[in-house]
Amino acid sequence: MNKSVSCEQAVQMIPDGATLMIGGFMGIGTPHRMIDELVRQGKKDLTVISNDTGQPGFGIAKLVEARLIKRLIASHIGLTPETGRQMIAGDIEVELCPQGSLAERIRAGGFGLGGVLTPTGLGTLVEDNKRIVEVNGKEFLLETPVRAQYALLAAHHCDYRGNLSYSLTARNFNVVMAMAADTVIAEPEHIVPVGVIPPDLVATPFVCVDYIVERGNLYGR
C-alpha cells in the first residue's frame, strides 16, 4: 500500500481543534514542513502535546506565533518567550509536566497502560491533584496516559512501507509518539526503497505509520 501524501494533503486531514503530538526537542527532530503547512492552512484551536515549543521562529514556535494553539502539554517553554506571554495572557492553557513523566505518559497512552508510577514530582507543585500510590513501602505519583488524534513525526529515513529510522538527537519523542496517536504522519528527510533501512535499525515499525509526507520539489526539481 502506498502511504505517500503531499504535505498539503496531510495537513488537510487535520481539523481545527485537533489534538496533535508533535515530535522534536527545541526544533530538532520536528516536522518543519508540516508545521509550515499548518500555519499556511491556518488550523486553529489546536491542542499540542510536545516536549517544548521550539525556538523563536523555529519549529512549534511558529504555531504559537500564528496563535493556532489553544492548549499545550509540554515540559519546557523557556526558550520561547512568546509561549510564556500567551500563557500569562490566558490565550494558551499550558500544562507543564516533567520531561521524563511526559515521555512515560505518552508511552502509557500508546502501550495500553493505565498510567505510570514515578517518584518524579513528589513533594512539588507537580503532585497537586494527583494520586500518590505506595508500592513496597515507597511512594510514587500516578501520572495518567495521554493520546492524540494525530502524531506528526520527523524521521531521517523512511522506506516505501513506512519503516522509520532517526538521526542522533532527532529521535527524542518521535519514537514514543508513533505509538500514541490514532493517525500517524511521518515527515522523512529521505524516502528510500524497502531494505535500505536494515530491520535491526528500524526504530519505528511500518505498522505504526499511516501516512508518509512526500519529499516533493526538492532542490527545485
Next chain:
Amino acid sequence: MDDKVLIAKRVALELKSGDLVNLGIGLPTMIPEFLSSEVEVYLQSENGIIGMAPMPGRGLEAPSLVDAGGVYVGAIPGAASIDSCVSFGLIRGGHLDLTVLGGLEVDEEGHLANWMIPGKMVPGMGGAMDLVTGAKRVIVAMTHTAKGRPKILKRCTLPLTSKRRISLVVTELAVIEPTEDGLVLRELAPGVTRDQVIAATQASLIIPEQVPVMQIGEG
C-alpha cells in the same frame, strides 16, 4: 579568578572515570574544560545521546546533534543515540552517576529550587525534576548569593524541584554538604573566611573544627 570558573574547576574534581554524567545548561557546561586528562567520563544529554563532546570545529555542525539547550555539539566515537523514554529511564532508573545543575535556592534540608519564580519566570521544569529525583549524586553549582541576597536558606521560598536531598553545593565561597543533621561546611574557597560564608548564608551551618581550603581542578 572568575567565580564561575572557580566553581567549575572545583566541581570538575567530583567527576570520576567511567561516570555517566548529565550537565545542566549554563555554568555546569563549563566543567568538561577543567577535567583532568586522566579522567574519562560519558556525558549524557537528555534530548537523546550518550557520549556528547564539544563541537570539533566551526562549520562541522550536524543538523541533528544538539545538546539540551538546542546548541550544536559533537560526539565521541562509541556514542549512542537514545529516545526520550530510554534517556529518562537512565536518569530516573539509577543509571546516571551524577548530575550537576544550577540553583536558585538550596535549604537546610538539602532541598533544591531551580525551575520557576512564580509570576516572573515559568520556563517549565524540563528534565530537572527527573534529574534531581533520579541521579545517584546531585551537585548544585551556583553563586553563593544573588545580588547580595543569600541563596542558601533555612527554607526554600521558591517551588521545589524535588524533595530529594541533594549531595553537594559548590559556590565561589565554599563547598557545603547537606546531611541528615543539616548543612555541613566542608571547604572554604582560597582566601575566604568562615565568617564571610556565615554572613552570606541565611541557613545555619554545621562547622567542623577543621575546614580545609577548597581544592581546584586543572585547566
